[in-house]
Amino acid sequence: LKITPITSPANPLLKKIRGLHQRSGREKSGLFLIEGAKLVNEALKKGLAVKEVVVSESFLKAGLGASHTSDISALFVVDDKQFQSLVTTEGPCGILAVAQTPVHDLEKVFGHKSPLVVIAHGIQDPGNLGTMIRTALAARATGMILTKGTVDPHNPKVVRSAAGALFSLPLVCNLDVEQVISSVKAHGLSMVACEPAAAVPFWQVDLTVPLALLFGNEGQGFPGSILKMADKTVCIPMHEETESLNVAISAAIVLFGAVQQRLSAVPTTNP
Amino acid sequence: LKITPITSPANPLLKKIRGLHQRSGREKSGLFLIEGAKLVNEALKKGLAVKEVVVSESFLKAGLGASHTSDISALFVVDDKQFQSLVTTEGPCGILAVAQTPVHDLEKVFGHKSPLVVIAHGIQDPGNLGTMIRTALAARATGMILTKGTVDPHNPKVVRSAAGALFSLPLVCNLDVEQVISSVKAHGLSMVACEPAAAVPFWQVDLTVPLALLFGNEGQGFPGSILKMADKTVCIPMHEETESLNVAISAAIVLFGAVQQRLSAVPTTNP
Numbered sequence: 174l175k176i177t178p179i180t181s182p183a184n185p186l187l188k189k190i191r192g193l194h195q196r197s198g199r200e201k202s203g204l205f206l207i208e209g210a211k212l213v214n215e216a217l218k219k220g221l222a223v224k225e226v227v228v229s230e231s232f233l234k235a236g237l238g239a240s241h242t243s244d245i246s247a248l249f250v251v252d253d254k255q256f257q258s259l260v261t262t263e264g265p266c267g268i269l270a271v272a273q274t275p276v277h278d279l280e281k282v283f284g285h286k287s288p289l290v291v292i293a294h295g296i297q298d299p300g301n302l303g304t305m306i307r308t309a310l311a312a313r314a315t316g317m318i319l320t321k322g323t324v325d326p327h328n329p330k331v332v333r334s335a336a337g338a339l340f341s342l343p344l345v346c347n348l349d350v351e352q353v354i355s356s357v358k359a360h361g362l363s364m365v366a367c368e369p370a371a372a373v374p375f376w377q378v379d380l381t382v383p384l385a386l387l388f389g390n391e392g393q394g395f396p397g398s399i400l401k402m403a404d405k406t407v408c409i410p411m412h413e414e415t416e417s418l419n420v421a422i423s424a425a426i427v428l429f430g431a432v433q434q435r436l437s438a439v440p441t442t443n444p
Numbered sequence: 445l446k447i448t449p450i451t452s453p454a455n456p457l458l459k460k461i462r463g464l465h466q467r468s469g470r471e472k473s474g475l476f477l478i479e480g481a482k483l484v485n486e487a488l489k490k491g492l493a494v495k496e497v498v499v500s501e502s503f504l505k506a507g508l509g510a511s512h513t514s515d516i517s518a519l520f521v522v523d524d525k526q527f528q529s530l531v532t533t534e535g536p537c538g539i540l541a542v543a544q545t546p547v548h549d550l551e552k553v554f555g556h557k558s559p560l561v562v563i564a565h566g567i568q569d570p571g572n573l574g575t576m577i578r579t580a581l582a583a584r585a586t587g588m589i590l591t592k593g594t595v596d597p598h599n600p601k602v603v604r605s606a607a608g609a610l611f612s613l614p615l616v617c618n619l620d621v622e623q624v625i626s627s628v629k630a631h632g633l634s635m636v637a638c639e640p641a642a643a644v645p646f647w648q649v650d651l652t653v654p655l656a657l658l659f660g661n662e663g664q665g666f667p668g669s670i671l672k673m674a675d676k677t678v679c680i681p682m683h684e685e686t687e688s689l690n691v692a693i694s695a696a697i698v699l700f701g702a703v704q705q706r707l708s709a710v711p712t713t714n715p
Contacts, residue, residue, distance in 0.1 A: 300571075304690055304693065308693055310683055311682040311683050311689055337687075410707060411583075415609065418579060418696075422692065426697060430700075432681060433647045433701070437647060
């Protein structure tokens with residue numbers, strides 16, 4: 174294990190890392206930032222293309238877990254204060270990795286025997302998007318498509334809240350929603366939009382077919398032009414005093430509605 | 445509408461309000477803090493016992509919405525800097541209310557024809573608890589019980605993330621989990637614990653019966669002593685690469701599994 178100390182704040186690697194705090198820096202370089210031991214380990218375990226690993230002096234002194242060192246061939250060390258300027262969290266995480274952003278195409282997401290694709294349209298909150306990614310993987314989704322106007326999935330807050338699922342679930346980003354919907358149809362998937370104003374509960378439609386589930390911007394429904402293109406629109410029946418559900422919660426409910434239908438061999442009600 | 449300016453930082457009302465930032469202050473006074481126009485309006489609409497309403501000078505100058513003034517008989521005004529010391533968020537919310545903490549007993553939570561009760565055991569994250577409260581109301585839960593060691597539901601962060609549901613859903617707090625389970629059984633409810641290691645998926649048990657759903661501390665399962673007392677333990681079947689789901693997500697999935705069973709007249713699978 175080669176350990177290289179970095180002392181100059183103007184060091185190009187440190188500048189590159191700080192550039193990854195912004196979406197523009199991530200998009201230009203095709204790299205993103207992974208912060209904290211748990212996530213760095215997860216990324217190494219999943220075989221992500223990790224470019225550089227940087228630790229703080231304290232972290233190095235406290236001793237690297239065996240799990241790190243086995244997969245890392247080179248390590249950069251900076252002092253604790255400098256390290257803090259490289260990460261986006263306040264806490265003492267002590268280790269970060271720069272990794273190559275995985276690039277997937279729509280074929281990867283659709284090309285399954287029984288595709289279950291989540292389309293996130295205009296989701297703004299990084300925590301919500303991260304939770305949706307984590308939940309989509311748990312529900313055995315085959316991939317996720319993010320339309321233009323959705324928060325960058327390699328935003329450090331999304332990376333954190335996705336809790337490693339980001340390293341496993343194929344994502345395709347930055348597409349026009351109309352383009353996505355055409356592609357969904359061209360691949361023979363049923364397009365189901367989840368919309369509070371819909372009349373049909375999600376459990377009344379067949380979610381076992383090749384399926385794309387569309388979830389929209391928090392608080393807003395979809396424009397009519399999008400709803401018209403969906404094969405079906407479904408709702409989550411709610412207590413009348415509830416205005417709406419958090420979009421990550423809505424996605425989880427409908428996704429596991431699909432899991433239930435897909436894994437159930439017997440009817441689930443009227444037992 | 446009587447408007448009273450407050451200029452002294454030592455004013456007893458301001459001291460009282462700052463005391464409500466801490467759990468001890470809330471528990472001693474039986475009061476809690478509601479921050480922001482949307483939530484204050486919601487509290488007034490739901491008939492919560494609002495004691496005092498305080499606004500910042502800028503908020504007053506910008507003009508109170510008609511919705512406020514109709515339900516408020518007296519208003520206190522402080523300068524903007526002072527106001528900022530009274531609230532727990534950074535943003536410019538401009539209005540806060542001090543309200544009496546609603547007190548409910550277990551009879552209120554259980555005393556329904558078809559009770560659906562959520563038991564939150566040791567939930568630590570305020571955002572998760574707030575989301576659980578919001579989702580429980582949406583799923584027509586009849587109430588929620590919080591065991592000792594669970595975050596205070598009147599913590600300002602919980603109040604925010606519950607998005608008004610806190611003002612409608614009966615909550616009972618600070619009970620021993622053993623005491624809660626005995627009471628659940630004494631009232632004839634079926635006690636279902638949600639636990640990642642369980643063998644039976646949630647959709648394979650009858651959730652239409654009088655029901656208490658137990659959700660545990662994020663990341664940890666339940667001790668065997670609690671599992672032994674449950675009538676059933678259920679899991680959410682997940683992709684093997686997923687360690688766990690967020691507790692608010694888990695609660696939403698199982699709660700709407702119950703909604704599905706309760707509202708479905710026909711089998712939902714094998715259509």
